[in-house]
Amino acid sequence: MDWMNQLREEIGADVVFTDPTTRLAYSFDATPNYQAMPDAIVAPRSTEHVQAVLRLCHTYRIPVVPRGSATNLAGGTTPLSGGVVMDFRHMDRILEIDEKNLTVTVEPGCITAHLAQAVEAKGLFYPPDPSSMKxxxxxxxxxxxxxxxxxxxxGVTADYVxxxxxxxxxxxxxxTGGKxxxxxxxxxxxxxxxxxxxxLAVITQATLKLIPLPETKQTMLAYFEDLDSAARTVSRIIENRVIPATLEFMDKKTIEVVEAYANIGLPTDVGALLLLEQDGPRDVVRQDIEAMHAVCLEEGALSVEVARDEAHAETLRYARRIALSALARLSPTTILEDATVPRSEIAEMVRRIEAIGRAYDIQIATFGHAGxxxxxxxxATDARNHEEMERVEAAFADIFAAALDLGGTITGEHGVGAMKAPYxxxxxxxxxxxxxxxxxLAFDPHGIMNPQKMFAKAAKKRIVQGGKS
Amino acid sequence: MDWMNQLREEIGADVVFTDPTTRLAYSFDATPNYQAMPDAIVAPRSTEHVQAVLRLCHTYRIPVVPRGSATNLAGGTTPLSGGVVMDFRHMDRILEIDEKNLTVTVEPGCITAHLAQAVEAKGLFYPPDPSSMKxxxxxxxxxxxxxxxxxxxxGVTADYVxxxxxxxxxxxxxxTGGKxxxxxxxxxxxxxxxxxxxxLAVITQATLKLIPLPETKQTMLAYFEDLDSAARTVSRIIENRVIPATLEFMDKKTIEVVEAYANIGLPTDVGALLLLEQDGPRDVVRQDIEAMHAVCLEEGALSVEVARDEAHAETLRYARRIALSALARLSPTTILEDATVPRSEIAEMVRRIEAIGRAYDIQIATFGHAGxxxxxxxxATDARNHEEMERVEAAFADIFAAALDLGGTITGEHGVGAMKAPYxxxxxxxxxxxxxxxxxLAFDPHGIMNPQKMFAKAAKKRIVQGGKS
Incomplete structure (x- = not known):
């Protein structure tokens, strides 16, 4: 192919890959059921390389899919129209930690956890911590x-760029922007x-905001008999003007699956658990943990465990941390969604999810960021079972509709990608x-940037259920 | 005029004004030297009214200038192409304070201070506090x-929408968005x-994020012999991982003018002052104030005064609060700029501003948000003195160039408007x-929304001085 030779000439044959094995390795991301072969993989070493690739692809109308580690859960980094996948393994440096302005400047391929560790070593803090950050x-x-x-x-990544x-x-x-x-x-x-x-464009460098590392952190785990008491606890903590660093939720089904997987002594006769953490100055953390402890008990928590030390805290966090791995082992295909609602609607949303699971006869476990x-x-399903997959898809459509009905959104943190474009x-x-x-169109007149993502050829028809829509 | 009668018919003659007095009142904002007569003023009572106005203006290609209280300092709310000025006096309600989700929903005409007071009454906090918020x-x-x-x-307003x-x-x-x-x-x-x-569009409703009201606040004023020791203090406070709620700066010239105006006993033989505040939990505030006090002394502060009580704090804040009023009385025209640089470059930026003032023989006083x-x-100038105004404009162009040279921006909080569009x-x-x-173009294909703002007919030529650009 002509453009491929030109690509090799412009940025070097050592960073252009077209062998079947490499192409296969870049044909999918962490999303089940989305796969397509790219024509080439390029691994630019500089902004100039990225410019050269884009100029060429712009001229020849070749699709370009920028890709980090492809942990995407919405099919966002699959090369659905073929073309070039751009890999940033060579552009992974931390260029500067500026302690005067509390910023860090990095290349896009930098692993999130590396960045977090590097700034922590200087007493600074980069808060966004996606589960995939390692x-x-x-x-x-x-x-x-x-x-x-x-x-x-x-806040989220956007609040630090x-x-x-x-x-x-x-x-x-x-x-764009500046320090x-x-x-x-x-x-x-x-x-x-x-x-x-x-x-829209390929990011080649980012300057991120840092904040001072919190002095200390405390962790607490609470079990509840039912969903509602856990949800009420979440609401009341915030109403009491405490904003915890972590406020995570697992439903009964998730608890059962985690315990079956890890055998860590979780009680499986409970309805829900909350993992609560606070960080900050020592006195503030103590007060907030006490306040949250009191709310848990007032709302009828079956038990509340406060970590004695960091090792104990790790065990309390463990159940939440392995939730996805535990669920993933249940069946060949695991589909993880991230419909999001106003905090006050969590209990109602979980109830609706349960009802949708029953209606379509599928197993749905729910966990997540309750705060x-x-x-x-x-x-947990099997992509090879087409009949079941159709029910799963219909169930998720209902879940999105329910989230929107409650004032929420179809995706809180995973993105639209290919998977949610129709919604x-x-x-x-x-x-x-x-x-x-x-x-x-203003950025990408020829539509070469990550095609078939975000914008669907046709929107799904929304079936409005009940009176509200 | 045909479209005006149609406007009256569609939204009611009682909210459409075309008399010369009203048109004159809406011909300018708080920016000196920008004025133009609108053809009509409309004061919609609802989103439907706004829709009707825009549909009509879209059809007839009539410019539309949305306007709040016109405190804009960059000519952003002047109807430079005539057309319709949209006034939101009738859409000023606080629609909801949601204590479960910590949000407030308001109409665009709501006065910022009213909102702040209403949420404070419920123990909540809307932090953005532009000087014009009353x-x-x-x-x-x-x-x-x-x-x-x-x-x-x-953070700024954007962080709360x-x-x-x-x-x-x-x-x-x-x-857009949601709770x-x-x-x-x-x-x-x-x-x-x-x-x-x-x-791009006319905002008709906004839901804003609230946070818990800080428990307490402490205020401190420090005088420095020179600019550099004040600037070093700012840098060192942040490097010590203290992020104060307020970190304001006034230079020698501003101090002199404020003292001459208000006679409040400010020492006029000092080089700079810093106003420092911290809010939050009582212990944290005490520690941070002590830490900042120590840094001030280490960097050679001539004196440091910590407020004994809220009344004393008010007197310490007073000098900073009246700075603009004091400067405004010096001469018929006051031009306030807001070039912004990375925090570490403040001292250098103030020095460059001083040099630029000398080069163009104009008086520049500098104060602002040092943090x-x-x-x-x-x-302080006189718009009628064209020769001086030319020097002022040239000086500001140099100030913008200096800010950019130091990694900054041409506007930190005032906006581009008409005034900075060429830059x-x-x-x-x-x-x-x-x-x-x-x-x-994607939003406004006919260019009816606030024309002649942000985008200039032609960019100013930038004269690069010295080696850097």
Whole structure:
């Protein structure tokens, strides 16, 4: 192929791969059921390389899919239209930790956990902690606006991105923002690129905001007889003006599966558990943990365990941390969703998810970030069982509709990707979709950036159930 | 005029004004030297009214300028192309304070201070505090992404906007976001509308994030012999991992002018002052104030005064609060700028501003938000003195160039408006401007929304001085 030879000539044959094994390895991400072969994989060493690739792809109308570690759960990094997958393994450096301005500047391939450790060594803190952070990259986190367990108190990735260098599809370099607490020079392009899922430009450098590392942290686990008392606890903690660093939820089904998997002595006769953490100055943490402890008991917690030390805290966190792994071993295919609702609607949302599971005769376990209203209903299924997969898809459509009905959204932290593209219009309406398509066109007139993501060929028809819609 | 009669018919003659007095009153904002007569003023009572106005203006290509209280300092709310000024006096309600989800939902005409007071009465806190908050509206704050004194610790308006209802130029209603801590369904249209200066759509409702009201607050004032020791103090406080709620700066010239105006006993033989505040839990505030006190002394502060009580704190804050009023009385025209640099560059930036003032023989006093690197170099001049005004303009161009040279921006919190439109390309480059124009086109194909703002007919030529650019 002509463009491929030109690619090799421009950026070097050592960073262009077209062998079947490599292509296969880049044909999928962490999402079940989405796979397509790319024509080539390129691993640029510099912004100039990225410019050269994009210029060429722009000219020849070749699709480009930027990819970090491909932990995406919405099919966002699959090369559905073929073309070039761009891998950032060579652009993974931490370029600067600026202790005067409390910023860190990195290349997109930098592993999130490496960054977190590097800044912690200097007494600084990068709060976003997606579950995949040990392998996910900052470029991927920015492209997806990744959340994590600390979202309620500390916000998400977007809240820490101060400046970006990005290459536009035509090869031009765009610089947005700066090491600045305030910048209102025009539209917020930084924030527009964050969460744009590789559909607008390729991020080649990012400057992130850091904050002082909290002095200490305390961990607590509480069991509840039923969902409602756990949900009431969540609401009342916030109403009492305590904003915990972590406020995680697991339903009965998840607890059972985790215990069956790990045998760690979780009680399986409970209805729900909450994992609560607070960080900050020692006295504040003590007070907040006491306050949360009191609310748990007032709302009828069956038991509450406060960690004695960090080792004990690790065991309390363990159940939540392995939830997905435990669920994943139940069956060949695990589908993890992230419908999100206002915090006050968590109990209602979980009830609706349970009802939907019963209606479609599928097993749904739900866990997630209760403080954020960000739930992960998870289905253990088998992609080869087409009949069941159809029921699963119909159930998820109902779950999205339920989340929207409660004032929520179809995705809290995983992104739209290919998987939720048909549902995006449910959230945004035709006017919102039109505006987004216009924005896409402004950046990417030939539609080469991560095609078939975010925008569906056709929106799903939404079947409105009951009186509300 | 045909469209005006149609306007009266559609939304009622009682909310359409075309008399010369009203038109004159809406011909300017708080920016000196920008004035133009609108053809009509409309004061919608509902989203439906806004839709009707926009549909009509879209059809007849009539410019629309949304306007809150017109405290804008960049000519952003002047009807430079005539047309309709939209006034939100009738849409000023607080619709809901949601204590479960910690949100407040308001109409755009709501006065910022009213909102702040209403939520404080419930133990909640809306941190953004632009200096104009006693008269400015939330709609204006959102359109400009207003900052304030608490930006360093708490962020700016954008950090508190969770959801928007906005009317597109064609009359369609757009709903973005939700009462959600996390939402990644497509591009971040909420954030794109925040700071868009009325050039994309008309905001008709906003849901804002609230946080618990801090337990207490402490205030401290420190004098320094020279600029550098004050700037070093700012840097060292942050390096010591203390993020104060307020970290304000006034230079020698500003101190002199304030003392001459208010006679409050400020020492005029000092080089700079810092106003420092911390809020939060009592113990944390005490520790942080002690830590900041120690840094001030280590860096050679001439004196440090810690407020004994709230009344004393008010007197310490007074000098900073009246700085602009004091400067404004010096001469007929006061031009307040807001070039912003990384925090570490404050001393250098103030030195460059002083040098620029000398070079153009104009008086520049500088004060501002030192913790944010957000400085307000202020010139007392006379708009009728054209020769001096030319020097002032040239000086400001040099100030913007200096800010950019130091990694900063042309506007930290005032917006681009008409005043800085010719300089926007200096910050964004041609690629950034092109992308922004494409975004503008996606929302507003006929260019009716607040024309002549943000995008200049022609960019200023930038004269690069010295070796760096």
């Amino acid at each position: 392998i996910s990259t900052i470029g991927g986190n920015i492209s997806e606006n990744s959340g994590g367990l600390r979202g309620l108190k500390y 101060l400046a970006l260098e990005a290459v536009l599809p035509n090869g031009d370099v765009l610089h 600045l607490a305030k910048d209102v020079a025009g539209y917020d392009l930084t924030r527009l690129l964050v969460g744009s899922e590789g559909t 954020d209203g960000n739930l992960h209903p998870t289905v 995006l219009e449910w959230k945004l309406g035709p006017a919102g979709i039109d505006v987004m398509k216009g924005i896409k | 008269i400015s509206t939330i709609g204006g704050n959102i359109s400009e992404n207003s900052g304030g004194l608490r930006g360093l610790k708490y 969770l959801a928007l209802e906005a009317v597109l130029p064609n009359g369609d209603v757009l709903h 959600l801590a996390k939402d990644v369904a497509g591009y971040d249209l909420t954030r794109l509308l925040v700071g868009s200066e009325g050039t 944010d690197g957000n400085l307000h170099p202020t010139v 926007l390309e200096w910050k964004l480059g041609p690629a950034g401007i092109d992308v922004m124009k494409g975004i503008k």
